[in-house]
Amino acid sequence: MENTALEQEVNRQLAVLRRGTAEIISERELGEKIRVSLRTGKPMRVKLGADPSAPDLHLGHTVVLGKLRQFQDLGHQVVFIIGDYTARIGDPSGRSKTRPPLSGEQIDCNARTYFEQVYRILDPQRTEVRYNGEWLSVLSFEEIIRLASRFTIQQILERDDFSKRYHAQVPIFVHEFFYPLMQSYDSVAVEADVELGGTDQKFNFLLARELQVQHGQAAQVALMMPILAGLDGVQKMSKSLDNYIGIAESPVDMYGKCMSIPDGIMGQYYTLLTDVPETEIADIQRRIVEGTLHPMAAKKRLALLVTERFHGSTEAAAAQANFEAVFSRRVSTASADIAYEDVPLPGDLSGQPDVGVVDLLFMVGAAASKSELRRLVQQGGIEVNGERIADIGFRVSLRDLPLRMRVGKKRFLSVNRE
RNA sequence: GGGUAGGUGGCCGAGCGGUUAAUGGCGGCAGACUGUAAAUCUGUUGGCGAUGCCUACGGGGGUUCGAAUCCCUCCCUGCCCA
Numbered sequence: 001m002e003n004t005a006l007e008q009e010v011n012r013q014l015a016v017l018r019r020g021t022a023e024i025i026s027e028r029e030l031g032e033k034i035r036v037s038l039r040t041g042k043p044m045r046v047k048l049g050a051d052p053s054a055p056d057l058h059l060g061h062t063v064v065l066g067k068l069r070q071f072q073d074l075g076h077q078v079v080f081i082i083g084d085y086t087a088r089i090g091d092p093s094g095r096s097k098t099r100p101p102l103s104g105e106q107i108d109c110n111a112r113t114y115f116e117q118v119y120r121i122l123d124p125q126r127t128e129v130r131y132n133g134e135w136l137s138v139l140s141f142e143e144i145i146r147l148a149s150r151f152t153i154q155q156i157l158e159r160d161d162f163s164k165r166y167h168a169q170v171p172i173f174v175h176e177f178f179y180p181l182m183q184s185y186d187s188v189a190v191e192a193d194v195e196l197g198g199t200d201q202k203f204n205f206l207l208a209r210e211l212q213v214q215h216g217q218a219a220q221v222a223l224m225m226p227i228l229a230g231l232d233g234v235q236k237m238s239k240s241l242d243n244y245i246g247i248a249e250s251p252v253d254m255y256g257k258c259m260s261i262p263d264g265i266m267g268q269y270y271t272l273l274t275d276v277p278e279t280e281i282a283d284i285q286r287r288i289v290e291g292t293l294h295p296m297a298a299k300k301r302l303a304l305l306v307t308e309r310f311h312g313s314t315e316a317a318a319a320q321a322n323f324e325a326v327f328s329r330r331v332s333t334a335s336a337d338i339a340y341e342d343v344p345l346p347g348d349l350s351g352q353p354d355v356g357v358v359d360l361l362f363m364v365g366a367a368a369s370k371s372e373l374r375r376l377v378q379q380g381g382i383e384v385n386g387e388r389i390a391d392i393g394f395r396v397s398l399r400d401l402p403l404r405m406r407v408g409k410k411r412f413l414s415v416n417r418e
Numbered sequence: 419g420g421g422u423a424g425g426u427g428g429c430c431g432a433g434c435g436g437u438u439a440a441u442g443g444c445g446g447c448a449g450a451c452u453g454u455a456a457a458u459c460u461g462u463u464g465g466c467g468a469u470g471c472c473u474a475c476g477g478g479g480g481u482u483c484g485a486a487u488c489c490c491u492c493c494c495u496g497c498c499c500a
Contacts, residue, residue: 169496231455232445242446253455260455296453303454327454371465372447379448379462408448410455 010034013074017223019278020067020271022199025206025222033193033221043077047192047220049132049183050080052087055110057117058244059306060228060237063272064196065121067225071194072126079190080118082111085133086182117247120310135189136182147181150214151207156180159203184208187220194221200236228272233262251311252339255319256410258303259327263288263295266302274305326412332386333404333412340414345401350417354395357382364415366407381408 013034014027024030037044048068057065068078084107115129139147156177157163165172180203187195187208195205205222212219227236230243237244245257261269270281287293300320307316322339325331331338346363349355358373361382367373374392376382382389383406384396396403403415 171495233456256455258455263454263456294453295456299454299456323454369465372463375462376448381448 006035006038009038016070016074017067020063020225022224022226023202023222024224025209029219030194030221030223037076037193043075043126044071044193045077045079045191046071047079047081047187047190047195048197049083049086049186049195050114051083052107052110052114055113055117056239056246056248057114058237058239058246059273060230060244062121062247063225063228064198065118066273067196067223069121069123071196072123076126076194078122078127079192080122080127080129081186081190082107082114082129082131083183083186084111084131085136086179120247130190132182132186132189136185144178147185147211148178150211151181153177155207160200180204180207184211188212188215188217191217192220193218194223196223196225198227198236199224200227226268226272229261229265229268231257231260233265245306247310251307251315251319252322254310255303255307255316255323258306259299259323261299263299266295266299269302269306274302274309276305326410333383333406335386338412340404340412342414342416344418345398345415347418349398352398354397357384357389357394357396358392360396360415361405361407364413366405366411366413376408382406 010031014031017030018024018027033044036042046068048064072078084104087107111131119127157166159180162172162176164170183204184207186192188211192208192212195201195208197205202222202224205220205224209219209222229235230237230241231245232241232243235241235243245254249257258269267281267285270276270284271278276284284293284298288295288298300323303323304316304320307319311319318339321337325335325337343364346360349360349363357377358370361367361373362370367376373382377389377392377394380388380390384394385404401415401417403413405413405415407413
């Protein structure tokens with residue numbers, strides 16, 4: 001009787017946690033850990049390591065964070081590790097290049113901005129934050145050597161990114177080999193029951209399991225989420241590739257960026273970023289193939305759901321309306337129902353009757369250089385109050401403000417008096 | 419330590435004394451079209467007070483009327499040997 005209820009709960013938790021995962025090593029062990037946790041009333045310790053070099057969170061990060069949140073909702077404890085010490089090395093994960101190391105101040109500052117964002121998803125009450133410098137900085141050289149002696153170069157070279165670089169004859173520095181060791185040692189230090197991350201972390205997770213066993217602990221369960229593709233649909237979402245959707249972005253940009261993903265990765269986005277049931281997602285995909293559901297309609301719903309998650313339904317609906325006005329109905333800048341970015345008229349222009357388009361746009365910060373703006377004009381990418389400007393010498397009258405301008409496809413400016 | 423091949427624009431990669439701001443590809447941007455900031459096609463892609471000027475081919479120095487291209491020197495990387 002007791003036992004049946006327990007097993008039901010174990011299965012319920014497993015079902016929740018399984019959704020969207022790429023791999024769990026192993027599911028049986030996870031079930032066992034949940035069972036023990038329920039019996040003893042001791043929550044599982046679920047580890048996530050974060051690299052403090054990229055303080056702007058994007059949707060790619062939310063895939064793993066969302067999964068952590070599910071653990072919390074099931075009563076478990078998240079152990080969030082800031083890799084301050086690791087950041088001084090430069091994580092080679094998924095990279096073809098060595099990362100530059102970070103300074104202490106940068107790391108602190110990054111960590112602060114990081115948590116402002118992380119707590120939009122995680123429950124601070126069930127989150128324990130640790131810096132790995134706490135235990136890594138006190139290791140003696142002898143201890144480090146001993147740690148390193150447990151693994152072989154060949155094992156480390158098994159790692160995909162290392163072996164790629166090795167075969168491509170791209171330099172791999174010796175210190176980079178320590179990254180997996182440090183991360184694994186983190187698991188030992190915090191006695192992790194489960195570790196979460198992307199599939200690119202698999203090697204590190206497995207290494208941690210071995211190291212924990214060597215230290216007399218039970219091996220952690222490794223739970224890997226798929227890597228979210230970026231806007232290009234091919235590479236992983238990342239800031240450095242500039243193919244990301246930031247969680248702090250405006251509703252309009254968030255919606256628009258969602259609409260710019262290739263049709264082919266919609267399914268992935270649905271599973272990893274929304275809570276639409278998996279059966280329904282399969283149904284959506286089937287109907288697109290059949291031709292009974294327009295891909296654009298499916299994508300609009302996705303964009304709406306994602307935007308709602310971070311901005312609420314009112315803002316999301318407004319973003320959708322704006323998108324339809326600008327891109328479906330192609331409303332010109334003469335219209336008022338477009339989301340404009342307000343910019344003040346530069347001070348030294350007040351009193352002037354008119355100004356050259358290029359100069360005005362430059363002063364207002366619409367582009368990095370005047371050459372770029374000239375190019376935009378010549379290519380027909382500039383519109384002022386609904387009129388496309390073709391001449392780079394065009395002078396804009398400053399008599400009637402606000403001035404509505406379109407710069408390129410997606411920037412809309414409204415120049416106002418201060 | 420020895421030998422050898424290299425370091426070119428956001429990235430990859432040609433050029434090897436003179437129309438070379440530097441072929442090409444990727445990426446970016448714009449336009450057309452459309453089903454969306456999808457797809458496809460076309461154009462464009464260092465900066466500026468602009469028929470010219472400035473900056474740029476790892477750093478510094480030199481040869482020359484003229485260098486990314488030749489010489490010296492320093493720094494960095496791959497590969498082979500020890």
